[in-house]
Amino acid sequence: MKTDQTSDNIMLAMDTSTADLTVAVLQNDQCLKEIRVKAERSHSTQLIPCIQKLLSDVDLKMKDLDCIAAGHGPGSYTGVRIAVTVAKTLAWALDIPLFGVSSLEGLSYGLYRDMKQSEMGENEAFPWIIPILNARRGQVYTGVYEFKEHGRSNRLPDGIRLMEKWIEQIHDQLQSQSSSKQITFVGDVDDFKSEISTLEEISGQKVNCFEKHMNAYDIGLLALSQWDQSKINEPHHFIPNYTQLTEAERNL
Incomplete structure (x- = not known):
């Protein structure tokens, strides 16, 4: 896994903790492009297509990514889970650093x-x-x-x-x-x-x-400081921060 920060890093950042779905591509601390859509309860069906469109718009492919950043909550249980799952899957598959940021x-x-x-x-x-x-x-x-x-x-x-x-x-x-x-x-x-x-x-x-929308660009900027401090998450141990038990866990 690449763990050093070079002068030309490409980061994919995302957050789905609210009704807004937001994804961004950063080159170092500059935002190349950001997409935000009103997802409501459709994060699971919209996140991957949004990522694909985002990368296509800036003429990049998945293999060009150097790291992943995701808002890990707290927020909507289902929403938070979507970004965390996609982020850890991509980081593991591409063997690149993963950073979790408080939404x-x-x-x-x-x-x-x-x-x-x-x-x-x-x-x-x-x-x-x-x-x-x-x-x-x-x-x-x-x-x-x-x-x-x-x-x-x-x-x-x-x-x-x-x-x-x-x-x-x-x-x-x-x-x-x-x-x-x-x-x-x-x-x-x-x-x-x-x-x-x-x-x-x-x-x-x-x-x-x-009143303000969530921006994946801000998730990415906060993640950059974690890279400087070598706070890289292990994909298999990266979990949402719900700050409380889910309803299913409480019932159990």
């Missing part, structure tokens, strides 16, 4: 890049970016991320949380900080307007909200 971190990092490239972040300290994906029954897949020029940190780990209680936990974290932190939610924010308004009320500060 929530990918969503957060995409917003951070947008903020850097626009006026949104010019006058702000580094914000706490809180990704939220609707997990139904008042729950969200979420975490807290803080990105800086030369690094990033997962302030609170990925997990599935009751949004009402999550708001209280975020408020407690704000109270424990020695300096103020700008809170920015990203993802399925329209589904939780009431709870987010509650955080504004109890914290006394404005909370930013952005």
Whole structure:
């Protein structure tokens, strides 16, 4: 297996943790092309055709790939499983490195890049970016991320949380900080307007909200840093991060 990073690596990145299916081809840190489609419940039938079209559009073949990156969740059980299965199968068949990235971190990092490239972040300290994906029954897949020029940190780990209680936990974290932190939610924010308004009320500060799609390009960029740190996954041991038992496991 190729484990060294050369100056001309071709990476295939993918994520199917949400209703969007997204795939991208990167050459080093540049996106050659990205495809995103509204897959809903058809990830399993659309992912391979999307990958084939993507590679064809940039005049590449599977054998040209140097590594694979996949968002491993959390998110939709079925969706997450599709990307993980395809990624590990391709990595094993092609004998190339495989990298797993938190889908929530990918969503957060995409917003951070947008903020850097626009006026949104010019006058702000580094914000706490809180990704939220609707997990139904008042729950969200979420975490807290803080990105800086030369690094990033997962302030609170990925997990599935009751949004009402999550708001209280975020408020407690704000109270424990020695300096103020700008809170920015990203993802399925329209589904939780009431709870987010509650955080504004109890914290006394404005909370930013952005609806944003998942981008495989951001998954790929995060995977590049793992390559630098030699965090290569063994395909047979690469599994989804559901952050909780599946319904079948709970019933068992």
